[in-house]
Amino acid sequence: MTGRPATTDLVVIGAGTAGLPAAIEAARHGLRVTVIEKADRIGGTLWRSWGQLSAGGTSLQRSKGIRDSPDLHFDDVMRISKNTADPVLVRLAVSHAPATIEWLMESGFDMDPEAPAVLHFHEPYLLARTYWGRNAGRSVLDVLAPAFEEATAGSVTLELNTELVELLASAPGRVDGLTVRRPDGTLHDIEARVVILTSGGYAGNPELFPRFTAGSPLAGPGSPGADGSGLLAAVAAGGRVRGQERFLPTYGGVLKSGSSWETVHLDDYPALTPQARQPWEIHVNARGERFVAEDAPSVDLRENALLEQPELKFWVVYDATIRREAPALFPTWSETELDDAFAGHPSFAMADDLRTLAQAAGLDADGLARTVAAYNEAVASGRDEFGRTHLPAPIAEPPFHAVLNHGSTLKSPAGLAVDGELRVLGPDGPFENLWAAGEVLGGSTLSGKSFVSGMSVTPALGFGRMLGRRAAGADTDPGSM
Ligand SMILES: Cc1cc2nc3c(=O)[nH]c(=O)nc-3n(C[C@H](O)[C@H](O)[C@H](O)COP(=O)(O)OP(=O)(O)OC[C@H]3O[C@@H](n4cnc5c(N)ncnc54)[C@H](O)[C@@H]3O)c2cc1C
Numbered sequence: 001m002t003g004r005p006a007t008t009d010l011v012v013i014g015a016g017t018a019g020l021p022a023a024i025e026a027a028r029h030g031l032r033v034t035v036i037e038k039a040d041r042i043g044g045t046l047w048r049s050w051g052q053l054s055a056g057g058t059s060l061q062r063s064k065g066i067r068d069s070p071d072l073h074f075d076d077v078m079r080i081s082k083n084t085a086d087p088v089l090v091r092l093a094v095s096h097a098p099a100t101i102e103w104l105m106e107s108g109f110d111m112d113p114e115a116p117a118v119l120h121f122h123e124p125y126l127l128a129r130t131y132w133g134r135n136a137g138r139s140v141l142d143v144l145a146p147a148f149e150e151a152t153a154g155s156v157t158l159e160l161n162t163e164l165v166e167l168l169a170s171a172p173g174r175v176d177g178l179t180v181r182r183p184d185g186t187l188h189d190i191e192a193r194v195v196i197l198t199s200g201g202y203a204g205n206p207e208l209f210p211r212f213t214a215g216s217p218l219a220g221p222g223s224p225g226a227d228g229s230g231l232l233a234a235v236a237a238g239g240r241v242r243g244q245e246r247f248l249p250t251y252g253g254v255l256k257s258g259s260s261w262e263t264v265h266l267d268d269y270p271a272l273t274p275q276a277r278q279p280w281e282i283h284v285n286a287r288g289e290r291f292v293a294e295d296a297p298s299v300d301l302r303e304n305a306l307l308e309q310p311e312l313k314f315w316v317v318y319d320a321t322i323r324r325e326a327p328a329l330f331p332t333w334s335e336t337e338l339d340d341a342f343a344g345h346p347s348f349a350m351a352d353d354l355r356t357l358a359q360a361a362g363l364d365a366d367g368l369a370r371t372v373a374a375y376n377e378a379v380a381s382g383r384d385e386f387g388r389t390h391l392p393a394p395i396a397e398p399p400f401h402a403v404l405n406h407g408s409t410l411k412s413p414a415g416l417a418v419d420g421e422l423r424v425l426g427p428d429g430p431f432e433n434l435w436a437a438g439e440v441l442g443g444s445t446l447s448g449k450s451f452v453s454g455m456s457v458t459p460a461l462g463f464g465r466m467l468g469r470r471a472a473g474a475d476t477d478p479g480s481m
Contacts, residue, residue: 003188005177005188005189005190005191006034006188006189006190006191007177007190007191007192008032008033008034008157008190008191008192008193009026009031009032009033009192009193009194009471009472010023010026010031010032010033010034010192010193010194010195010196010468010471010472011033011034011035011036011177011178011190011192011194011195011196012026012033012034012035012036012196012198012468013036013164013178013195013196013197013198013199013230014036014037014038014044014197014198014199014200014230014438014440015035015037015039015042015043015044015148015158015160016042016043016044016045016046016198016199016200016225016438016460017044017045017046017049017137017140017198017200017438017439017456017457017460017461017464018198018437018438018439018460018461018463018464019035019037019044019196019198019199019438019464020042020043020144020145020147020148020464021144021461021464021465021468022196022198022437022464022465022467022468022471023035023148023151023156023468024144024147024148024151024465024468025464025465025466025468025469025472025474026468026469026471026472027151027154027155027156027468028151028468029468029469029472029473029474030155030472031155031471031472032155032157033151033155033156033157034156034157034159034190034192035156035157035158035159036159036162036163036164036178036180036190037158037159037160037161037162038161038162038163038164038199038225038229039160039161039225040160040161041160042144042145042148042158042160043141043144043145044200044223044225044226045137045200045222045223045225045226045439046137046138046140046141046144046457047137047138047141047223048137048221048223048265048266049136049137049140049456049457050132050136050137050266051132051133051136051137051138051139051140051457052119052130052131052132052453052454052457053097053100053101053104053130053131053132053140053454053457053458053461054073054097054125054129054130054131054452054453054454054455054458055070055073055094055097055098055100055101055129055131055454055458056068056069056070056071056072056073056076056094056097056098056127056129057069057070057073057098058098058101058102058116058131059102059105060101060105060111060115060116060131061116061128061129064116064128066116066127066128066129068127068129070094070095070097070098071094072126072127073094073097073125073129074087074090074091074094076125076126076127076129076452077090077094077446077447077452077455078090079126080122080123080125080300080447080448080450080451080452081447081448081449081450081452082448082449082450083448084246084444084448084449084450085444085445085446085447085448085450085452085455086445086446086448088420089418089420089441089445089446089459090446090455092420092422092463093446093455093458093459093462093463095478096459096462096463096465096466096478096481097454097458097459097462098478099462099478099479099481100458100461100462100465101131101458103465103481104140104143104461107143107147108142108143109133109139109140109142109143110133110134110135110139110142111131111132111133111134111139112131112132112133112134115130115131115132116128116129116130116131117130118130119453120273120275120276120299121273121299121453122299122450122451122452122453123298123299123300123450123451123452124453125452125453129453129454130453130454131454137457140457140461159180159182160183161182161183162180162181162182162183163180163181163229164178164179164180164199164229164230164233165178165179165180165181165187165233166178166179166233166236166237167195167233167234167236167237167434168189169237169238169431169434172238172426172427172428173426173428173429173430173431173432174431174432174433174434175192175195175237175431175433175434176191176192177189177190177191177192177195178190178192178195178233193433193471194433194434194435194471195433195434195435196435196436196437196464196467196468196471197230197234197416197424197434197435197436197437197440198230198436198437198438198440198460198464199229199230199231199233199438199440200223200225200226200230200438200439200440201222201226201228201231201411201412201415201438201439201440201442201443202226202227202228202231202412203218203220203222203223203226203409203410203411203412203439204222204223204224204225204226204227205218205222205226205227205228206218206260206261208227208228208232209409209412212228212231212241212244212412212413212414213244213247213409213412213413213414214244214245214247216247216249216312216407217261217311217312218261218409219249219253219255219261219262219263219312219406219407219408219409220250220253220261220262220263220408220409220410221253221262221263221264221265221266221408221410222262222409222410222412226412226439228412230440231415231416231440234416234424234434234436234440235416237426237434238426238427238431239416239417239424239425239426239431239434240416240417240425240426240427241414241415241416241417241442242414242415242416242417242442242445243413243414243415243442243443243444243445244413244414245449246413246414246442246444246448246449247307247409247413247414247444247449248300248303248304248307248413248449248450248451249303249306249307249312249406249407249408249409250303250407250408250409250410250451251272251299251302251303251306251407252269252270252272252314252316252405252406252407252408253266253269253405253406253407253408254268254269254270254347254403254404254405254406255346255347255404255406257341257344257345257346257347263406263408266410267332268330268332268333269408270316270329270330270403270405271327271328271329271330271331272294272316272405273299274294274295274296274297274390275297277327277329277331278295278390278392279294279295279390280318280322280325280326280329280390280392280393281294281316281317281318281322281326281329281395282294282316282317282318282371282372282375282395283314283315283316283317283405284314284315284317284363284367284368284371285309285310285313285314285315286309286310286311286313286362286363286364287310287363287364287367288358288363288364288365288366288367288368288369288370288371289367289371290371290375290386291305291306291308291309291314292305292306292386293384293386293387293388293389294388294390295388295389295390296387296388299451300450300451303407303450303451306407307407309407312406312407313404313405313406313407314404314405315361315363315402315403315404315405316329316402316403316405317357317368317372317395317400317401317402318395318400318401319394319395319396319397319398319399319400319401320397320398320399320400321393321396321397322393322395323401325393326392326393329403342401346404347403347404347405348401348402348403348404349361349401349402349403349404350399350400350401350402351398351399351400352398352399352400353398353400354368354369354372354400355369357400357401357402358402360402361402361404362404363402372395375394375395376394376395376396378391379391379392379393379394380394410443410451410456411439411443411447411456412439412442412443413442413443413444413449414442414444415436415439415440415441415442415443415444415445416436416440416441416442418430418435418436418441421435421470422435422436422437422441422463422466422467423435424436435467435470435471437459437460437463437464437466437467438456438459438460438463438464439456439460443456446459462478465481466481469481
């Protein structure tokens with residue numbers, strides 16, 4: 001450590017989805033705030049997130065005749081998560097969600113005119129309560145960035161390229177501050193009355209992921225900044241991790257060529273949502289066996305079936321007829337990009353017979369041959385062993401195609417245990433002045449072992465705002481925000 005410790009009212013660790021609103025609110029209420037950000041820019045996961053939000057009981061819903069409320073939102077989250085989400089924190093999140101949407105809209109949020117809607121990428125809500133900006137997560141950042149810039153002209157100090165190394169805790173249940181590493185490599189202490197940890201998850205760290213996710217491998221479009229270092233620092237200070245057992249993969253995702261874990265951007269995933277595009281292909285595991293009705297309307301059912309498959313891998317298998325006649329499986333890819341992928345991308349295989357295809361893709365050849373024969377019989381008879389009803393064409397015309405997909409991760413499931421006031425729980429109870437918001441709480445805290453639309457970005461914003469105000473001693477009732 002070099003130099004005398006700096007002192008401030010509040011340190012916010014991570015200038016992302018939750019950290020920016022925390023700093024903005026604290027500064028608005030007069031606090032001196034230091035924001036520590038490891039990256040060379042603010043924004044965190046908002047640069048790549050879809051930024052979908054959810055709230056029940058907003059003015060936008062009312063203007064479209066949708067009768068909704070935080071209570072109905074709560075019931076729906078618990079229904080979708082099969083009661084595996086944390087009811088106390090879900091209640092807190094849904095009660096703040098409408099105010100979060102109103103605040104974004106009052107701040108010039110570029111709301112898509114189609115919102116709110118029922119979306120189907122995740123298990124759908126019963127009501128239209130998902131909102132999104134025309135520029136996905138960037139639309140949220142477009143609101144936060146100017147407000148944050150204004151705050152940095154006042155009482156907020158931003159330290160970019162600076163990372164939390166250690167939380168300093170001299171007495172049980174309290175932190176005195178933290179040690180950071182500045183861009184020149186030197187270590188500095190900062191003393192603070194309150195520390196808010198908003199350092200995100202670990203969905204960009206393939207080494208750490210299996211440790212906190214019961215051995216499951218990482219594949220996903222996670223931000224490289226989501227390396228779990230803030231979570232580890234809190235654990236070293238006595239914080240507890242929960243949610244390791246509540247991992248559920250997102251259904252599908254193709255790796256970037258050359259990467260062992262990073263997928264292409266979510267926008268470039270194959271279209272595997274039957275409500276958007278009915279499947280013409282079959283999905284098989286490494287044994288060459290199907291494991292689910294590819295057109296099952298419940299994505300939760302398909303995700304849970306995928307969870308049982310070796311290494312969370314499956315291959316989407318089809319033929320020349322399907323490639324020619326079906327709606328595009330890769331809607332954002334040009335034919336040239338697909339040709340290039342089949343020529344050189346390790347996840348894409350093409351061959352004139354099924355046995356060669358299986359060998360090229362790394363599948364069991366006998367299993368694949370049996371599966372395709374059985375599927376073609378199902379197409380002829382109209383009766384499928386998995387109950388699939390969309391059976392448009394057999395898989396019969398060479399060349400045959402196989403594309404390796406993964407159960408992917410958009411948000412890391414496990415995170416810090418906190419109490420109902422978002423105080424980090426240590427061995428002796430809650431830390432009185434170490435609070436946390438965002439994905440560092442674990443994505444499963446508010447979605448359980450499932451995915452619930454908007455239940456990461458919205459609570460990250462809402463909880464961030466709430467904690468910023470609380471640090472300043474201001475009212476945190478959702479009605480006053
Ligand atoms: C492709 C994709 C699409 C998604 N779509 C949706 C969606 O539509 N709706 C939804 O609800 N959720 C979605 N999510 C999840 C959601 O975006 C994230 O959970 C949320 O943005 C995380 O917010 P956060 O503030 O916790 O973390 P971030 O926004 O990631 O911010 C954390 C910040 O902390 C910094 N940091 C990390 N460690 C340290 C350290 N040691 N010291 C200093 N700084 C540190 C990071 O650099 C980063 O800037 C998506 C995720 C992805 C990857």
